[in-house]
Amino acid sequence: MFKQTFKTNFIIKQFGKLISPITTESKICNALATNLKLDRNAIKILHExxxxxxxxxxxxxxxxxxxIILQSMNIRLDKVELLIPCLKLQPKTLRNRILILKEMGVKSINxxxxxxxxxLMQKPMINFKKLFNIPRNKSMIKVIFSNVDLTCKIDKYMVKNETRTTVGSYYQLCIMYHQKHCMKLHNELFYEKKRFKYVSLTxxxxxxxxxxxxxxxDEKFLEKHSYVLNIDVNNVEEIxxxxxxxxxxxxxxxxxxxxxxxxLHDISKIKNTFQLYQNFDLQNQSHRSVLQGFKINKDTFIERYTNFANNLELDVWLKHPRLVYMLYYYKSVTNRLTYMKHLNCSNNANxxxxxxNKDFFSRYIEGDVSHTAVRKHVSYILKKEFGDNKIHFVSSIKKHPFWKSIPLLHIDKTIKYLKEYFSIEDICKxxxxxxxxxxxxxDTLNLLYKEYSPQNGYNFTSTQYLALCLYKLEQKYHFSGDGVWQVEMSVFKSNLFEDVYELDNLIERMNDDENEVMNLSGEAWFEHLLQ
Incomplete structure (x- = not known):
């Protein structure tokens, strides 16, 4: 399935190993000793x-x-064995837990x-106050707002309600109150789904x-996308x-x-993804594709891109704006390709x-939907192979009576073949x-090179050889255009018609570089090709 293996080595050379090593014990201990100032006894306990x-x-x-969070927030490291579950937390979660406890009046946190x-969040408020020596008659919402330096008029209902709820529920109620009355943001559906749980007011x-x-x-945007209020603020600043x-x-x-x-994505992942887009020249990706790319880690992205590059059927789409979508749904794409290859219909796929969706794909497999040459996909291939300034040639292609009957993969392969021997300008003419x-x-070019070679007295340019090749192919089918899909027929002699055109005099006139052309059928069309 994957044949062009030469591309793999280049990609690995550019980006290094595809699999990153697991953090070793020595790295962990060095990080703890450096950032938390742990002594030998603490390191020994961690080893045990x-x-x-x-x-x-x-x-x-x-x-x-x-x-760094534990050190900067002065967390007591009394029981160093409890350090392990704390380090497993995401930095955002760890920071929020510490800040919430501080906002609720806990002076010393371990x-x-x-x-x-x-x-602790499931405890009744009375028990929580008793556990951390907070005066029982002190209003928790006033404690929270004062620790966060918020000035907001507090409803009496909020003060009375704290004795009837748990600590976590009351803190969440304080957040809702602050958002509605101070931030002027409120989305009841958002709270019903409990997306705001234990987020620090600070x-x-x-x-x-x-x-x-x-x-x-603005406020309308934030109210519509309330989830952005539950993201890591440090990550936003870094972005x-x-x-x-x-x-x-x-x-x-x-x-x-x-x-x-x-x-919502970590800055390191965003930077890695953007770097991949630059290295693979994927700057034309649609914005939805860009977001999908953030969901794929770097190693997986490179591996899947390499597999696409080494695949004859998928290589054609490496510059398509929806490529990242295809990389994201890699398993589905490869499964469908394998299935279509068994049915011999992969050349028409786009x-x-x-x-x-499954219904559309089933219709395609059953033959109800046929994908061959579509304008936007032909334009994509022209842009990919020739550049932006050559897309307008699609209008010339559409003049061919059977242009829609040609599989896209065949067009791409033909262009790549021609580019090996002819310039882009020659092909576009x-x-x-x-x-x-x-x-x-x-086959046609080989016959032309042999018959009209310099040894036989001819001196054609590459453009003239290519124009003559196209003329020969069209002449064989009486310029009906059906030769593009009559692959089984010979090049110079049609199974349907006998050639009635005499080209010898025309060839001689071309070789003499004269502008006059013999009065033959298809003359105007042929002259246009040679311009």
């Missing part, structure tokens, strides 16, 4: 708790970021509090300021500060406004065939020749 097996699959970057955070306030001022998002790459002539701010879900099978063109 098999730190390498429990943290080995966690990226080193995540471990370092969590260590690893045990972070480890039992979810259990982080949310800071995030809202960035989204409004730096990302230039704005570090991501300077433009995609499809759009800046980062424009991308965020068009597709705010880009903020991107929609690979990405369509005889553009309809790309509709003919490569074998017919090759």
């Amino acid at each position: 708790n098999k730190v390498d097996s429990k943290l080995g699959k966690i990226p080193e970057e995540q471990i370092i970021r969590n260590c 690893l045990y509090n972070i480890r039992r955070f979810l259990l 982080e949310m306030t800071r995030l809202l300021d960035i989204l409004r001022n730096k990302c230039q998002l 704005l500060n570090e991501l300077n790459t433009k995609l499809n002539e759009k800046s980062v701010i424009d991308l965020i406004k068009s597709y705010p879900r880009i903020l 991107t929609h065939t690979y990405l369509s 005889n553009i309809q020749i790309i509709l003919y099978p490569r074998s017919l063109i090759d």
Whole structure:
């Protein structure tokens, strides 16, 4: 299935190994000792708790970021064995847990509090206050708002309601109250789905300021896309500060406004994906395809792209705006290709065939839908092989009576074959020749080179050879155009008609480089090809 294996080595050479190594025990211990200032006894305890097996699959970057959070927020490391479950948390989750406890009046936080955070959120408010020495008569919403430096009029209902709920439910109620009365944002459906669970008000306030001022998002946008208020604020800042790459002539701010879900992805993944787009020259990807690319990790992306590049049927779509979609649905695409190859109908498939729903694909397999040469796909092939300024030649191709009968894969193969021996300008002057099978063109050219060689007194240019080849192919079928799909017929003698055109005098006139042409059938058409 994958034959062009020479491309694989180049891609691996460009991007290195496809599989990144697992974080080793020595790296983990070095990260903990450097960022948390752990002594030998603490490291020994971690060794006894098999730190390498429990943290080995966690990226080193995540471990370092969590260590920095614990160190900067002055978390007590009393029981160092509890460090392992805390480091397994995502940095955003770890930071939110610590900030929520601080906002609720917990003055000294240790690893045990972070480890039992979810259990603490299920406790009644009275028990929580007693556990952390918070005065019973002190209003929790006032404590939270004062610790976050928020000035907002507090409803009496909020003060009375705290004794009837758990800690987590009340904190979530405080968030809803703050959003509705202070932020002027409210989406009941969003809360019903519990997407806002244990998000720090400190982080949310800071995030809202960035989204409004730096990302230039208004209240209507934020209310429509409420999920952006539950993302990592540090990641948003890194995206704005570090991501300077433009995609499809759009800046980062424009991308965020068009597709705010880009903020849900880690900055390292976004940068890696953008780098892949640049290295593989995929700047023309549709915006929806761009988002799909963020869901594929770097190693998988490279591996799948390599497989596409080594596949004769899929190689044609490597520059298509929906390529990343095909990479994302890699398994479905390859399964459909295998199935179509068994039925001998893969040459007519296009991107929609690979990405369509099951009903449409079944209709295609059964023959109810036929995909051959469609204008937009022929234009894509011309752009891919010849450049943007050659797309207008599709109008010349459409003049051929049977242009829709030619499989796209055949057109692509013919163009690649012609580009090996002729310039783009030569091919474009005889553009309809790309509709003919490569074998017919090759046989015809070989006969022409032999019959009208310099040894026989002829001195043709490459353009004239190609024009003569096209003329011979069309002449054989009386210029009816049906030769593009009559592959089984010979080149110079038709099984249906006998040749009635005499070309010897015409060839001699071409060789003499004179402008006059013998008065033969098809004369005007032939002259046009030789211009």
